Amino acid sequence: MDLHLYNNLHRRLEAFAPLDPARVTMYLCGPTVYNYVHIGNARGPVVFDVLAKLLRRRYPKLVFARNITDVDDKINTAAQELGVPITTITDKFTAIYREDMAMLGITPPDVEPHATEHIPQIIAMIEQLIARGHAYAADGHVLFSIASYGDYGKLSRRPMDEMIAGARVDVAPYKRDAGDFVLWKPSTPDLPGWDSPWGIGRPGWHIECSAMAEAHLGETIDIHAGGNDLLFPHHENEVAQSTCAHGGKVFARFWVHNGMLDMGGTKMSKSLGNVSVLHELLAKHPPEALRFALLSAHYRQPLDWSDALIEQSIKTLDRLYGTLRDLADVPAPPAALPSGVESALCDDLNTPAVLAEISRLAGDARGLRNKTAHADKDSVENTELARLKSDLLAAGEILGLLQQDPAAWFSRGSDAGDETRIQALVDERNIAKKARDFARADAIRKQLADEGVLIEDTAQGVRWRRG
Structure with a gap:
């Protein structure tokens, strides 16, 4: 095309x-x-x-x-x-x-x-x-x-x-x-x-x-x-x-x-003093989230820049990387650029449409994963799951997104010792739930939530991520 x-x-x-x-x-x-x-x-x-x-x-x-x-x-x-x-x-x-x-x-x-x-x-x-x-x-x-x-x-x-x-x-x-x-x-x-x-x-x-x-x-x-x-x-x-x-x-x-970035409806510029310094933002936020945010509006249109936009970009990437983490056991051979993604980019670099297509691919993959959690690895459903994962990665690559290991994304800002401690608390919560000690399980969830760690109960097991 x-x-x-x-x-x-x-x-x-x-x-x-x-x-x-x-x-x-x-x-x-x-x-x-x-x-x-x-x-x-x-x-x-x-x-x-x-x-x-x-x-x-x-x-x-x-x-x-x-x-x-x-x-x-x-x-x-x-x-x-x-x-x-x-x-x-x-x-x-x-x-x-x-x-x-x-x-x-x-x-x-x-x-x-x-x-x-x-x-x-x-x-x-x-x-x-x-x-x-x-x-x-x-x-x-x-x-x-x-x-x-x-x-x-x-x-x-x-x-x-x-x-x-x-x-x-x-x-x-x-x-x-x-x-x-x-x-x-x-x-x-x-x-x-x-x-x-x-x-x-x-x-x-x-x-x-x-x-x-x-x-x-x-x-x-x-x-x-x-x-x-x-x-x-x-x-x-x-x-x-x-x-x-x-x-x-x-x-x-x-x-x-x-187009330009706006802050509160006013063009961002050094002369007006309403700037967010890139170097400082990169030290505070995941760089990939900033890239995602910059691609979230059509490039020729103004983009209203805010903390809320950054936080929404992080949450969206959490969901996308969470999908890839849940598909860790699914092989994903390199794929051609999905036709919907290529069509959007060929239409004057319509990156919002590409991001919508990425969201659709991830949603389809999550839905199919939940249906095929116990399916034979050679089933038609798992073949389709592999295609969806390959398409998701190819679509992300053209935008410069979703190329990290999911573990690296979710461990941002933490060290190995902290991860081990968090995982131990998550494991303790699982044991408490099985023993029907719900008070202890709820206390652990709250402790982790206070630290900015969110627990997700999924069909593939318990996951955690930083909020």
């Missing part, structure tokens, strides 16, 4: 077909590494990790790039406040970002370009823009001339006056047009800088991504992804400068944007 993605370039769902099936290219705007990222910054990497998994099943030669912005005014400010070189800041937060992404189960990109490692390519692209009449040098700066590109604003579809206001541009005397944006700017001795035809300076933010994408993916890429907060000015400016530098060639054929 065809993969359909919502292409923001044309504002419609379109069937995706790469320019070259032997080398499919995708670029995702990565972090500016000056501080810890918030949970909203993780939505794009998680969502587009799923897209990359889906694409690799169809096009094994996918080249997926996610950049690191390691030269930026925010980084300069952080370094100056601490009195350290910018690399002290960028090295620290790049390492933390990678660790956080790994904890969320995100596969590393094929290419992770750093802006500071591409200064020659950035300078070369700026020189191309000047030579083609799309950029000009003025007062130590180089600026892109938006008047030189007739399709400026086509991606974001904003009126020019709104774009100028939204870009928060400086109306500097050296600009030909108020909307012209910086490609290169001069650096004073206390700022990082590189030699260039226009003096010691540093690149503007927008040109960095254009140069890195060209260097690793080519002049035209198949998919450019990112948050919808980047649609303007960042992605609009990328389109303008890349198209003009490449003689009119299409820069990105598909523009795919994820």
